Amino acid sequence: MPPENTIxxxxxxxxxxxWPDNCVDLVLCSPPYEDARTYGIDFNLKGQEWVDWAFVRFVECIRVCKxxxxxxxxxKTKKYRWSATPALLMADLHRAGVYLRKPPAYYRIGIPGSGGPDWLRNDYEFIVCATKGKxxxxxxxxMGEPCKWKECGEMSYRDKDGRRKNASESERRSGLKGHTVAYQNPKIANPGNIIKCRVGGNNDSRLSFENEAPFAESLxxxxxxSFCPIDGVTLDPFIGSGTTAAVAERFGRRWIxxxxxxxxxxxxxxxxxxxxSKMALFS
Ligand SMILES: C[S@@+](CC[C@H](N)C(=O)[O-])C[C@H]1O[C@@H](n2cnc3c(N)ncnc32)[C@H](O)[C@@H]1O
Known part of the structure; x- marks a missing residue:
């Protein structure tokens, strides 16, 4: 095992x-996106070749992560055709038996992609997520927000036959089966799977600009x-400018x-x- 807080x-x-199995608590990263950037290492894989390259690295991340x-x-979109590589990667992982979780969207506010002359602006990127079960x-x-409605509003759900039912008092107190703990704690609502992040500008460290494609500190x-316990270890296998390391440090997590x-x-x-140094200034 490598020492923690190291690159x-x-x-x-x-x-x-x-590395041994299950030695880190969370893996968070963004790899090169096909041949969108060469990163000075002539990175030029695309389509299924990129998927195959990513697949083995993703599976290795699952092995080392609890x-x-x-x-x-x-x-990439070229001549009006999207390469679909995030979906192809997910399909290959799913077929190999990996437990995919529904991918959240990294919703970038500030510098979205143009989408082209006939298509919708590109506001989000996929976050391909996998676990070993629960x-x-x-x-x-x-990262939830205070509830809009008093006590999260009237709690109701649909039966198998599609009819809407109000929750009973005991369901209300314990949370509905298959629903999140948000129902048990009415002060905070589950933030949902669209992760809204302001990107570009001066939101993050200037050092992030020295990587070709950093993600936002808010992401x-x-x-x-949400997913690394205090004092747990977050690994970023494509660390680039060190966004993951800086944020893990800020929130009391160890990192590699x-x-x-x-x-x-x-x-x-x-x-x-x-x-x-910033943290020392404020402590
Ligand atoms: C999209 S950037 C990561 C940016 C990072 N998330 C940040 O916020 O700065 C991808 C990084 O992956 C690195 N990289 C490419 N191939 C790699 C590999 N096989 N193993 C480790 N790093 C690799 C590149 O050098 C590049 O810095």
Whole structure:
């Protein structure tokens, strides 16, 4: 096992091979999106070749992780045709027996894609998620908001025959089977699976601009606070500018990063040091 709060240089597939099963609590990352960027390493895989490259690395992430594996991914659109690689990756993982969870959307407010002359603006990216079954730890209200309605409003559901029923007093108190704990704690509502993040501008560390495609600190905050216990370990196998490390540090989680480029290893070390200095200022 590598020491925690460290960045390792290498291909994550090779690095992870030597790690034991279930040694981290959360995996959060975004790999290269097909040949959208070459990252100075001539990365140029696309279509099924990209899916095959991603598949083996995703499966290795599942092996080393006790909890959630969350990969932010996007396909490419060329000549009016979407490559569908996030969906193809999910299909291959599903067929191989992986427990996929319904993918949340990373909804980017600020710099969405144009969508082209005839299509809708591209506001979101998929977060491909897998677990080994029920999560050993999660706090799905960590990023929830105060309820709109008093006591979450009138609680009702549909029967198998489609008729709407109001919940009984005991269901109301204990939560409906198959529904979330939000019903048991009426002050906070489950935030839902569209994760709204302001991107671009000066929201995040300036150091993030030194990676070609950083994700937002607010996205990392959402996933880490919801799915990594305090003092647990978050792994980012494609750490880039170190967004995951900085945010894990900020919220009292341990972290490990991997990147194939020495430049990004240096950058994310610098970013985690920057975060530690900021925290020291406020402590
Ligand atoms: C989309 S960027 C990650 C950005 C990161 N989430 C951030 O916020 O800065 C993808 C990163 O994966 C790295 N990478 C590409 N292939 C890799 C591999 N096989 N193993 C580890 N890192 C790799 C690239 O060097 C690049 O920094």
């Amino acid at each position: 390792i240089c290498g291909d994550c597939l090779e690095v992870l091979k030597d 909890g959630l594996v969350a990969w932010v991914v996007e396909g 999560l050993p730890w999660s706090d799905n209200l960590a 990392a905050e959402f996933i880490i606070r 990063g991997i990147d194939i480029r020495e430049s990004q290893v240096e950058l994310s070390r610098k970013r985690s040091e920057e975060e530690k």
